[in-house]
Amino acid sequence: MSDGATGDGRTPPRRVRKEPDVRRDQILACARRLFSRRPYAEVSNTEIAAAAGVSRGLLNHYFGTKRDLYLAAVSQMMNVPPIPIPAFVEGTAVRDRVGQSLDAWLELLERNRETWVAALDMTASGGDEDLEKILAQGRDRAVDHMTEVVGLTPLSRERPEIRAAFHGYAALAVATSREWLKSGRLTRAQVHLLLQEVLLNLVDQVPRLLEDAAAVASPE
Numbered sequence: 001m002s003d004g005a006t007g008d009g010r011t012p013p014r015r016v017r018k019e020p021d022v023r024r025d026q027i028l029a030c031a032r033r034l035f036s037r038r039p040y041a042e043v044s045n046t047e048i049a050a051a052a053g054v055s056r057g058l059l060n061h062y063f064g065t066k067r068d069l070y071l072a073a074v075s076q077m078m079n080v081p082p083i084p085i086p087a088f089v090e091g092t093a094v095r096d097r098v099g100q101s102l103d104a105w106l107e108l109l110e111r112n113r114e115t116w117v118a119a120l121d122m123t124a125s126g127g128d129e130d131l132e133k134i135l136a137q138g139r140d141r142a143v144d145h146m147t148e149v150v151g152l153t154p155l156s157r158e159r160p161e162i163r164a165a166f167h168g169y170a171a172l173a174v175a176t177s178r179e180w181l182k183s184g185r186l187t188r189a190q191v192h193l194l195l196q197e198v199l200l201n202l203v204d205q206v207p208r209l210l211e212d213a214a215a216v217a218s219p220e
Helices: 020-037 045-052 056-063 066-078 094-111 113-124 129-149 153-158 160-183 188-217
Strands: none
Touching: 020 045, 020 056, 020 066, 020 113, 045 056, 045 066, 056 066, 066 113, 066 129, 094 113, 094 129, 094 160, 094 188, 113 129, 113 160, 129 153, 129 160, 153 160, 160 188
């Protein structure tokens, strides 16, 4: 029998060694899938390694502990390609643009339910600075997205109090998503309605109210 030949005379296919970045991405994809379906505590590195078709040692080589792997999974989730900004179309109201953006955001959370809930739980007590940093960066991007959707990006750059108001709204979005995904006290439709109406009111009322309050606080 010739070198490497099979019993029927054929040469078996050569096993292709994957590049490190490809292997790392494969592990991370499996981790995200498992973390999104089950609570963090129920998922082990051994299970993730088996799902990715790699050894536990190789997984640890790339990511270290389960917490490190989870942080990478959350970071990847928060850095997905940004939700497209609905185009300004003649006759399309801001309400429509807000509704489309909220639908896309809630869909992202629903697909990654357990990952998101675990991230909120791990930062609730302020005990995970690395994870809080990742989520804070995600909130900053969300504020950038919201101000662009409603056409207030230039104003938010000129007036920090406007951006601060949107950060308050982002905190509301996080809290209501928790009530929906973890506690079940709100439905997805109710979260959508609440966030939509609050954001529309914010856009309509808050810039003027903040300006009036600033004028009262600093009379000429």
